[in-house]
Amino acid sequence: MAHSRPKRYALAIELTSYCNQKCGYCYNDFREDGGKSLGSLPTEELLALVDRALTEVEFDHVTLTGGEPFARADIFDVMDVAKRHGVGIQIISNGGLITEAMATRLAPYKPSFVQVTLDGATKEQHEAHVGEGHYDKTLRGISLLKMQGVTVVGCTVISRKNAKELGAILDQFRRLGVTSVALSRFSPAGYATRNVAELLPSRSDMIEALSQAEVRGRDHKMQVQVTMPMPPCVIEHSDFPNVRFGGCPIGTEMQEFALGPKGELRNCTLHTEVIGDGHTQSFAELVEAPAVMHYRDVTPEFCAPCPHKRTCVGGCGAAGVAVMGKSNPLDPFVAQHVDDGFRAALKEARRGEAALVPANRLRRASV
Amino acid sequence: MSEQDSDDGRKSPDEDSERADHDAILARRKWLIASALAGVALATEGCDRVKSVLGIDQPPPPEQVTADPMPCLSQVPETPPQPCLSPMIAPQPCLAPPIPRACLSIAPQRLDPPRPPPRRRPR
Structure with missing residues (x-):
């Protein structure tokens, strides 16, 4: 009897650890040194690995990401x-490296969409999140893609800095002809853990942002x-x-x-723990x-009595492990309101009295 | 005195909002837990009994407070799902989140070996 392949929804391929932007909220652990120590696989090796992954598992689609995926010229070979x-094919990009030639070459591949992130309605606000000199390049990238008929989906990472301005950001997307927007939220995994105090939005921040999004969804039919x-327990959907x-x-x-x-396989792009090596394992x-x-078998202590723990799993476990530690990995988005120790540490860090040291940095320091 | 306290000792708006967030989450968690208990109690005691015992409003149906699993960070495709998953995902308008069917349910049973003792959290 033929053995059927396992089916899974998606494989996010981190084509390169290099990125032209320097986002404070970046969940990539390799953002620490700009990806220098990690680099990327040579083309032939990457293509063979992707080919085998897609042969052995029936994925619905691949999501090409990075780093910045358009930093690799061989992104088209992967496609x-x-x-x-x-x-x-889906692509997550900051849009800043997209040229007219690239957009023209990309169009025939008909990716489901290219998702481009805008974290502010103004140059100042966007660049406060991603570093200077990127706002105009991102807008140009969106425009070039749209001119070639490539579907662009927007993305905004909601942070403590921009939560109250989300409506203006969505309006900006709408002016650019982008009406589908993914609302991410600052989730401190990887590099982002060093900016927890600065960027972690509160429940109130999030409700404000969602209220502004709700109006754009209702009145302008934005998706x-x-x-x-x-x-x-935090947000009533x-x-x-x-x-x-x-x-x-x-x-x-x-x-x-x-x-x-x-070539290592992980549970998601935010998790740093490696499931296994794609080079040597099936x-x-x-x-x-x-x-x-067994990922969903154990949930944080706070969630133990909750009837939704199997579906909710306590929010983002990657951020939980990175900030709170493995022993009780409650999502910092929740923990900031219910964990007295963490709440106090956040307050101190925001007053500049003491640095907040997340669990992954403690681990790094002890190695 | 906290820097967020005002001169006359009253709490700042930030502290008020922080307290409100804390209280709201705990209250909502209590309500979610109670809703599960109510589900059990309803079967034996009836609505009135549940309300008086728990001191809360009747819980909503479970589907109002759960979310379907979906990938973080990226939108779902505008195009319909590809053939390999199409039998499992209901046709839906653009950008609606995919809905897991029975075969997409959490932790497929066919491969579940005996569960290890919960010594360490696996993530």
């Missing part, structure tokens, strides 16, 4: 492999979808009927695995490894 396997988990919500997919067939710049086995299948 050729995906096309050959008949899987869809606004929250793409990071919003635990139901039904208060925002024109905003779509989802939950963490790890351990379900909706999971989006991450294939790292060195992808079919890796997607069914205990680290995947």
Whole structure:
């Protein structure tokens, strides 16, 4: 009897650890040194790895990301492999490296969309999140893609700095002809843990942002979808009927695995823990490894009595592990309001009295 | 005195909002837990009994407070799902989140080995 391949929703391929932007909210652990120590796989090796991943597992689509995926000229070769396997293509980019030639070459591949992030309605606000000199380049990238008929989806990472301005950012997207927007939220995993105090939005911040999004969804028919988990104890989803919500997919067939710049497979792009090495292990086995299948078995202490713990899993576990530690990995978005120690540490850091040291930095320091 | 306290000792708006967030989350968590208990109690005691015991409003149906699993960070495709998943995902308008069907349910059972003792959290 033929053995059927496991089916999974998506594989996020981190094509390179290099990025032209320097985002304070970057969840990539390799953002620490600009990706220098990690680099990228040589083209032939990358293509062979992707080919094998798509042969061994039936993915619905690949998401090309990084770093900045357009920093690699061979991104089109990777898309050729995906096309050959008949899987869809999505791209997450900051838009800043897209040239007219690239947009023209990209169009025939018909990616489902290129998702481009804008974190402010003004140059100042956007660049306060991603570094100087990127706002105009991002707007140009969006414009070039749209001119070639490539679908552009917007993205905004909601932070403590921009939560109250989300409406203006969505209006800016609308002016650019982008009406579908993914609302991410600052989720301190990887590099971002060093900016928890500065960027972590509160529940009130998030409600303000969602209220502004709700108006744009209702009045302008913008398609606004929250793409990071919003635990139901923090946000009542039904208060925002024109905003779509989802939950963490790890351990379900909706999971989006991450294939790292060195060929390692992880549970998602935010998680740093490696499930296994794609070079030496079967992808079919890796997607069914205990680290995947039992991910949802244990939830943070705070969630233990909650009836929704199996679906909610306490929010973003990657951020929980990175900031709070493995022993009780409650999402800092929740923990800031219910964990007295963490709340006090945040306050001190915001007053400039003491630095907040997240668990992943403690680990780094002790190695 | 905290820098957020005003001169006359009253709490600042930030502190008020922080307290409100804290209280709201705990109250909502209590309500979610109670809703599960109410589900059990309803079967044996009926609505009135549940309300008087728990001192809360009747919980909503579970589907109002749960979210379907979906990938973080990126929108769902505008195009319909590709063939390999199409039987499992209901046709839906652009950008609606994918809905897991039975075969997409959490932790597929066919491969579940006996669960290890919960010594360490796996993530």
